[in-house]
Amino acid sequence: MNIITPRVSLAFRLALRELRGGIRGFYIFLACIALGTGAIAAVNSVSQSITDTIASQGQELLAGDVRFELNNREATPEEMAFLDGLGTVSVSTGLRSMARKPDGSDQALVEVKAVDDAYPLYGSFVAEPDYPLAALLSGQGGTYGAVAAPLLLDRLGLAVGDELLLGNVKLSITGTVKTEPDALSEGFGFAPRLLVSRRALEASGLIQTGSLVEHAYKIRLEDKGAMSGIQARAAKEFPSAGWAVRTSDRAAPSLTENITRFSQFLTLVGLTALIVGGVGVANAVRAFLDSKRTTIATFKCLGAPAQVVVLIYLFQIAIIALGGILIGLLIGALSPIFAAQFLAQFLPVSTAPTLYPGALLLATLFGILTTLAFAILPLGHAREVPATALFREQGFEARRLPSWPYILLAALFMAALAGLAILTAYDRFIAVVFVGAIVFAFVVLRLVAAAIAWLARRSPRVNSPALRLAIGNIHRPGALTPSVVLSLGLGLALLVTLTLIDGNLRQQLTGRMNEGAPNFFFVDIQSAEVDAFRALVQAQAPKGKLMEVPMLRGRIIAFNGEDVSKMNVPAAGRWVLNGDRGITYADTLPENAALTDGSWWDKDYSGEPLVSFSSEEAHELGLKIGDKITVNVLGRNITAKIANLRRVQWESLSINFVMVFSPNTFRGAPHAWLATLTDPASTPAEDAAILKSVTNTYPTITSVRVKDAIDIVNQLVAQLATAIRAAASVALIASILVLAGALAAGNRARTHDAVVLKTLGATRAMLIRAFSYEYLILGLATAIFALMAGSVAAWFIVARIMRLPSTFLPDVAGLTLVTALVLTVGIGLIGTWRILGQKAAPVLREL
Incomplete structure (x- = not known):
């Protein structure tokens, strides 16, 4: 200990003394660490800001302490008495319907929310004009008030003070929605909000047998401490109620889970940037230490042990890395403030300056581990610099792996980096x-680099001296090939993967899915209206194909008698259990499905209830034939x-259900x-005529034009794609920084090459052509690899995970090739131009 401490102290002092000369050669190192650390810190800080805000504002987001939801039915008197006994209750009803102009000239799908006078129990509903909600919704002279989203008024060309029809009731628009406290907790809506009173909804006639309606009972608890046991108590007293219970500490679980998942994805993309930057760290450290060969040799001639030399430069690397990490942490700390300016209108984000130590600590750990993992091997090489390097700046000793302790340390830090990524993942x-x-x-890129060098070594002799020199540079000892392929390959492969996924999703939404999808979905058709509705649609679209199925709503509560809420359900199939699912019954196998196992029941089957389950979802949930579902x-x-x-075939957007029951299961059920309606030849004008006719004839039927829904989804995909592209x-x-660093690391050798070749008669133009050919070949080879690797990765994600058709997009190939060539040739020539003007005498004296 007494020997080690003076050595460490001496190494630290010498490291600080050397740093007085500046950090030349470490700028790319600094940028790589700052960029990767900043990306991880920013993504996790913004994610935590949103999730913390959701948790802290749970009562406002839920508009209550507890929310009980019932679908397609209201609470019974016994259930209502139970809810009233918990505290103050506010009842709201939600459904989708069609809002129409009084003259029948236009209509739009709306998300109707009917509230009582107690709404909201927490938070504030703000309208424009800013009057009390009860006053805005009150009826006058047989007309009820309504508050609409501005988007609805834009779609129908209406203004505050105008009237519209909802079902069988006339509404007067008294204001527009500015702030709806519990909008996020109620999930994503495909249509603009229309807020009415419960009395207006009752008068509309929209709630009928089998209508798809959600009744929410929000409660301000008298005893806050009772919240933790409410779900168990409700399940015990009303085991068959089928209600979904949510407390304010989990006000928007789906939103929180989706944000966590998306932030994990962006974190992994940020980690990719950091690991790519790690290659830049290795290049920068190698180039820096290579430039310090004379200094290292001097230390050794003066008697400095190899360990002290390593410590000197380890301290320098650590100090500069900490500077890069601090820059990244500053970016991460400021990100929630800037993100709030853009996300506040969509998500609950705190605008108050807040630090998120967990996110910053995670980014710090990633930055430190990346630095150490990629800097150890170059430090091991520095340890091997001989004292004779003092007398010859250019070293000719062969490159070999450092001693085994350095290899072991690098492997341990790599393992720690991988372990941290896995342990902190959702x-x-x-x-x-x-x-x-x-x-x-990494392994494949090294093999690709070796293959390029092998092909260059065995290529036939060419007549062009410049091209011959370029090919020789690719396979010679100390060539740039491994560094260029590794630095550019990862970034380009990631870009190709994300671009192909985005392109396939857009193509699916705007192309194949749009072409095969029906024109309309019609919901809430009453049994007494089916025949007349069918006649109306067939008269309006005689060439169209109309499909009709009975529809109910049901919530899965048990598999084989085991409560699903207590089961560890795989994430891939969890969506089936979240909320109510549409269900139906049928005598025969639906025409857009095919049996994969088992057999269909007979048409006159009257035994125990049977169900047909979607095979993919059954596999994800671990279900098989013979299992019981409640x-x-x-x-x-x-x-x-x-x-x-x-x-x-979910992507067909036709009528599909996870569960299809035997008809005897719901015999007599309302x-x-x-x-x-599917009519590929229908024009937008004909679609508009059908929508107008159905809506005016049957005000209580909800008509959804599928193209409009696809357009909304396409907009969401575009927004997500923007975030993904930003991360990519x-x-x-x-990758660009690392490429620049890799080329800079080879500039010393290139300087000697250029001087020797110019001495032997080579012109600057010939050398530029030679270097251009070299960079062009390396860029083209790397682009081809990135294209192949990215295409395979995108195909796997789209075809195997998303279960969608995957196609190769030629424009992505062209963009990748151009990007790679511009980067490698452009950056290579920028770095090379300076060394071509190097004076020959100083360089020749050092050889």
Whole structure:
């Protein structure tokens, strides 16, 4: 200990003394660490800002301490008495319907929310003009008030003071929605909000047998301490109620989970940028230490042990890395403030300056581990610099791996980096796949670099001296090939992957899915209206195909008698259990499905209830033929046995259900009907005529034009794609920095080459052509690899995970090739131009 401490102290003093000369050669190192650390810190800080705000504003976001939700039925007197006993209750009802102009000239789909006088129990509803909500919704002279989203007024060309029709009731628009406290907790809406009173909804006639309606009972608890046991108490007293219970500490669980998942994805992209930057760290450290060969040799001639030399430069690397990490942490700390300016209108984001130590600590750990993992091997090489290097600046000793302790340390830090990525991930399986993909990519890129060098070594002799020199530079000892391929390959492969995924999703939404999808969905068709509705639609669209099925809503509550809320359900199939699902019954197999296992029941089957389950979802949930499923429908628990599994083509957007029951299961149960109309030859004008006719004839039927829904989804995908592209650009920027660093690291050798060749008669023009050919070949080879690797990765994600058709997009190939060539040739020539003007005498004296 007494020996080590003076050595450490001496090394630290010498490191600080050397740093007085500046950090030349470490700027790319600094930028790589700052960029990767900043990306991880920013993503996690913004994510935590949103989730913390959701948690802290749970009462306002839920508009209550507890929310009980019932679908397609209202609470019974006994259930209502139970809810009233908990505290103050506010009741709201939500459904989708059609709002129409009084003259019948236009209509639009709306998300109707009917509230009572107690709403909201927490938070504030703000309208424009800013009057009390009860006053805005009160009726006058047989007309009820309504508050509409500004988007609805824009779509229908209306203004405050105008009238519109909802079902059978006339409404007067008294204001527009500015702030709806519980909008986020109620989930995503495909249509603009229309807020009315419960009395107006009752008068509209929209709530009928089988209508798709959600009744929410929000409660301000008298005893806040009772909140933790409410769900268990409600389940015990009303086991067949089938209500979904949510407390204010989980006001928007789906939103929180989606934000966490998306932030994990962006974190992994940021980690990719950091790892790509790690290659830049290794290049920068190698180039810096290479420039310090004379200094290292001097230390050794003066008797400095190898360990002291390593410590000197380890301290310098650590100090500069901490500077880069601090810059990244500053970016991360400021990100929530800037993000709030853009996200506040969509998500609950705190605008108050707040630090998120967990997010910053995570980014710091990633930055430190990346620095150490990639700097150890170059430090090991520095340890091997001989004292004779003092007398010859250019070293000719062969490159070899450093001693085994340095290799072991690098491996340990790499393992720690991978372990941290996996342990902190929301979905560890995805994190494991990511880590495996990165390791695989590194190995493959090294093999690609070796293959390029091998091909260059065995290429036929060419007549052009410049091209011959370029080919020789690719395979010679100390060539740039491994550095260029590794630095550019990862960033380009990630860019290709994300671009192909985005392109396939857009193509699916705007192309194949749009072409095969029905024109309309018609919801809440009453049994008494089915025949007349069918006649009306067939008269309006005689060439169209109309499909009708009975529809109910049910919530899965148990598998084989086990409560699903207490089961560890795989994430891939969890969506089936979140909320109510549409269900139906049928005598025969639906025409857009195919059996994968089991057999269909007979038309006159009258035995125990049977159900056909979607095969993909059954596999994800671990279900098989013969298992029992308990579903709560209209307050009754119904248990059915899985009779068969069928393949469902969800991407067709036609009528599909996870569960199709045997008809005897719901014999006599009240329900409505769901219908689709498909007419590929229909024009927008004909669609508008059908929509107008159905809406005016049957005000209580909800008509959804599928193209409009696809356009909304396409807008969401575009917004997500923007965020993904921004994250991918961080990785590409890191690749550019690393590429610049790799080329800079080879500039010393290039300087000697240029001087020797010019001495032997080579002109500057010939050398420029030679270097251009070299960079062009390396860029083209790297682009081809990135295109192949990115295409395979995108195909796997789109075809195997998203279960959608995947196609190769030629424009992505062209963009990748151009990007790679511009970067490699452009950056290479920028770095090379300076060394071509190097004076020969100083260089020749050092050889």
